[in-house]
Amino acid sequence: MAAVPDRVHLNFLVNGEEAPVSFAPYKTLLEVLREDLNLTGTKHGCELGECGACAVLIDGEPQLSCLALGVECEGKRIETVEGLANGATLHPLQEAFADLGAAQCGYCTPGILMTAKALLDKDLHVNREQIKEAISGNLCRCTGYQQIFEAIEEAARRMKP
């Protein structure tokens, strides 16, 4: 049996930038992002795939980074909340979340923003039911969700050409 290396060295593609990183091979993508790449914008609430706080986009799809191993992610396109704004210009989802009270404590916010981005990237003509369905894996304890629904709807409006 081949020995398990203490660390592996891989090239990640995070938020459009190449990110070479070495880490212990047991680490989840969540841990690699937060601990080895210092991208602490992605949060954790359970590390068991239950709360949705750690959602990031992997090749454009929302995934729970606590359930993905870092070693699986080489060469994949990873998007986190740190890459959502365009330079200093916030993404319309970020603008709408901030303006409409969709972020209270802000802890579940990065995961919901990334999940919503994946939704709107596919279709800007989403209705309330589709929004509810899309973020049903992201728990929020502060808002009661209403202002989150409204912010996603408002962002979709602002993003329509």
Add this chain to the structure above:
Amino acid sequence: MSLKVIGKARRRVDGRAKVTGLTKFADDIVLPRMVHCRLLRSPHPHADILDINVEKAQRHPGVHLVLTGKDFPITFGIMPVAQDEYPLANGRVRYVGDPIAAVIAKDEQTATEALHLVEVKFKVLKTITDPEEALQNPEPRIHDYGERGNIHRIQSYEFGDVAEALAKSDHVFDDLFFYEGNTHLPIEQHASVAAPDGEGKLTLWSSTQVPHYIHRALARALQMPAAHIRVIACPNGGGFGGKCDLHNHEIVVSRAALKLGRPVKICLNREEVFYMHRGRHPVLMRMRTGVTKDGKLTGMHVQTLLDGGGYGGYGAASTFYTGVLQTVTYELPRYKFDACRTFTNKPPCGPKRGHGTPQPRFGQEVQLDKIAAKLKLDPAELRLGIVAKPNSLTANWLKIGTIGLAECIRQVVARSDWKNRYAKLPSGRGIGLACSSYLSGAGLPIYWNKMPHSGVQLLADRSGQVTVFCGATEIGQGSDDVLAAMVAEVLGMDPYDIRCVTGDTALTPVDLGSYSSRVTVMMGNAAIQAAEKLKAQIAEAAAEQLEVIPDRMVFSQGRVFVPSDSNKSISFREAVEFAETKFGTLGAVGSYAPPRAPGRYKGAGVGPSPAYSYSACVVEVEVDKATGWIAVPKIWIAHDIGRTVNPVLARGQVEGSVYMGLAEALMEEQVFRRLPPKMSHALVHKIPSLLEYKSPTSLDMPEVDTILVEDPDPNCPFGAKEAGQGPLLPVMPAVANAIFDAVGVRIDELPITPDKILKALELKAKGKPPRVGPESFPAVPYPQPIFVAPPWEGGDGKETKRNDAAAVV
């Protein structure tokens, strides 16, 4: 008063950080040379520790330090009356999850491995499972303090002769209710980082709602001068009361950082958060209420029995809160409450949103629904007929200011089309109504003193910048936004131009913390006072330059000017420059302490508040009689907020409360089970995971129609009361009342689940009373009550002999 900032819908001042991932929560802090801590927790609910051997753990590669109870000889507790915990168990564990040892290692993985190498010998003790067992079994005592046996607190208060009031009533309603415990479930798991600074002093960053209390308690626990400890409350990823205690891990990492001379971090996993708990007490209640035939209350006698879990925590306060606020909503001539909190071998309970009051509120409002049904009165009309009077005293000597409750009831009744729908919807559909009230800040701190409850300091300089310092803590509710808004309103500035420095015991004046819905009122009043002082200085200097009298200066939109004279206008920055020239370095402080409450009896300190908020709620339900499934299509809620500071945030607080109330009504329960006898027979959490502990998702949450009722209260900053807890309270009883309207059954315990509906429907079909709920109330040895005559019976707010009061009448 024309307000420029207050009442306008705005992006919160910290909104951008929260949507960019830049808000630094405690676990986001990474420091050079930082090592990681994990705690070994008890597998037994009740046991003596005979021996701990940490040698193997200490030798494990990568381990820096192992700590046990021997390293912590001093007890701690958040309240002075309950110093009953050790940071790591000192000979005894009292619930599954009680911390025993700590390993500090190069990373979490290594620390976790080493935990398994700690050898502990236990002598298992009999487990006390629930309050009834606690009452029946004075031995073994879980603690060697408290009232006696396993009773932690027991008390009785009577305001006027309640037996007489009930005897003279047209009807007396006698009901039992049970409210199951539940937990806060913040999405952020508790985290702390402790680090010695260059001078060897300690800094603790923590997810805490109460940095000042932590600062005080930590000084005692570490036996260190408070001046050498700095506590920084990171923004909390949700608090809801769960980050109000001083927690074991905060002391452990502090001690470890001082011993190792390097930063130590801990982040609890989700299972540990469930076990640490400090959440809603399970409460069994008996309520006897007298009414006249036209629906006026004559007297009420409430008895509560609380399951406190393994430690005191805030339990002494929780016990009071199950009894003190029944009087502030409706006119109640006489009132008696008996309360008892027992120790059990389960995770300690404490304050969760509404602290001790949602349980009796549930009973009170469901009972009012029963009263309305019996008297054939509309439940809304019944309540409108008995709403407490503004500027009045209650039977238990609480001072009520403004009350917007009648307007709240009228609003939800109108918006829900109540009159055309209550008792008129087809079978299986129903609507229910309930009301509530809550504190806008507790009248007393948790340790006795006469100092300010909140302090604010302002700094302004020639650059035109204004920085505001306050110990208040941002836990999601918008504390920083309220602070900036108050200062901006007074100084005529844009709130985004104000820098907030908050929740740091080394830099900010004391504020008691984010609990009891106190921040807006107390910090807000302190901020206004500070800002007015600064404004006066700036106005005087500007007026001198412009050769006008200071009283004519107006501060608005970043300028200081005389409205009638366009030549007399300068920028705020220029005005500050003149003021700095005239007075030297500029600064101002403000402070706030609540008004003294009129009650003079022992125990009168719990319940008073500068102002009470009021809420009314209508819930619509659809009940499937075949499955018992309960669907909630819509909720209407009106909240008397006094004045709205920022409507975006206020609505968020109200809807978040509705969400959490609905969750408690239908889903959430912190419940325990026995492991099989062949294992340890331990009492463990039934569902310590976010998947199994059910909370509403986006798909479960109904539409909420939120109405903010404004009736500014003179005790409050610009009239603003609380919004973060009160609106939770009416939701649970409104759900229960709606279910009765839908299918004619009473579920007198929470949560209301489909199996209970089916059981009640089955009873109904058999012609038995269609009710599911507690069947009996145990014999609790409540003491003779402290008797206080109500204000209208000639009392003076002091304890009196019953006969004296009668003589006065």
